[in-house]
Amino acid sequence: MTSDCLPHQVLPPTINLEKPEPADLPGIAHVTVGGAPADGRPLRAALSNSFGFGGVNVSLCFARWAPAGAPVTQDE
């Protein structure tokens, strides 16, 4: 792929993230550059978190829209 080819710009990045803290938490990969997942995986579903004063928590889950009957792939 060159820069003239398909731009794999999919995930929005966290900018200004130079030194993560807390560091080394297991099971997490920070996205610091906008684009497709570095490991090449498809995005199947995603959470969007929102928390507020008063202790309110909301987490929304969105899934990619697949045509009816399309198989759901296993975790690689």
Next chain:
Amino acid sequence: MRFGERIVVTGVGIVSPLGVGVRTVWPRLLAGGCGVKRLESLRGQTSEVAAPVPRGSEDGEFDPARCRLMAPGDAQTIAPFAQFALAAAAEALDSARWAPATDAERERTGVAIGSGIGSLADIVDASDTMRERGPRRVSAYFVPRMLVNMAAGHVSIRAGLRGPLSCPATACATGASAVSDAALLLMSGAADVMLAGGAEACIEPLAIAGFGKLRAVSTAYNASPERASRPFDAGRDGFVMGEGAAVLVLETEGHARRRGATVLAELCGFGLSADAHHITAPPDNGAGALRTMRTALRMAEACGHPFVDYVNAHATSTPQGDAAELRAISALAADRPAGSLPLLVSATKGATGHLLGGAGALEAAFTVLALHHQVLLTLMTSDCLPHQVLLTLMTSDCLHHQVLSP
């Protein structure tokens, strides 16, 4: 999601510090752009940085004259947070290609658009007027400009939507509460289509002073504003106030199919919970965040979506909040089978600042766009198109059909 039909997203509208309109905002966000600036209006505050919506008549700037739901003179009667909501709602309806015209269509289309604060600037101004010139000089527009539900009210009035009308106010979770409230209304059968979102315009010295006293806003980066909002970074020292609005068009799958709508993503679950802990701080271990994410995932799993790959974090760039959330996400990752890929995590407030009541809707919109463009790219994998063409395609609202036919 069960007790009715699946809920799908068919339209998105954005007014943000990165610009106005999806086709402006999304490429800037992906390219690592930042909307944070040092503002003259905040000089002398502990925090002098904020993320304002760019105003002007250029493409991608906020211009009331270019919003089809606004009319000349609205600036006098409608507060900025509600103006932003009108512009986002117009874009969302247009991108969904939903223009309810019959009585039945209008009565089955509702609005749930919240705000964290409403128009604080109007309260400040009216208070000054009353003290300096007496109660008779307070504007008749003070109350209808200031009320927190007027973003939803104006959208309903201007777009002629006569279905359910509501306005959640759950502080920084408002925009996400609007999406889940709207989904519940659709699932219950109270409406076929809902506009759901959040709006805020509170870059105002009194707000900065108030959040400043809570030590919630960033103060260390006045000289380098673009570095001030830094979620998860060791150098973070508080959030940066942003403004804007985002609106999603949600509808039942059946309704979307019947009218031949393009579906951007499915809303397949949500979690709602309370910490019951403290007025401003989460518990250090993020227990409430973890519980609410697990609830959302259980609902998604029941809907046939057991695999989550990405988390758009709330992460406002405060020391305590970001750490608690990251611990919760790490615990969520540990729920999955051994050998699973790590959860991808990003927080877009680095680029947009914190839109308070608008944040949850803006970030839901970004999450939807990420999933939608993944579908597009998957379908297009073998092609190699010029970069410029693709950027245009990726950011136009209904795209893949033209692209796919060679």
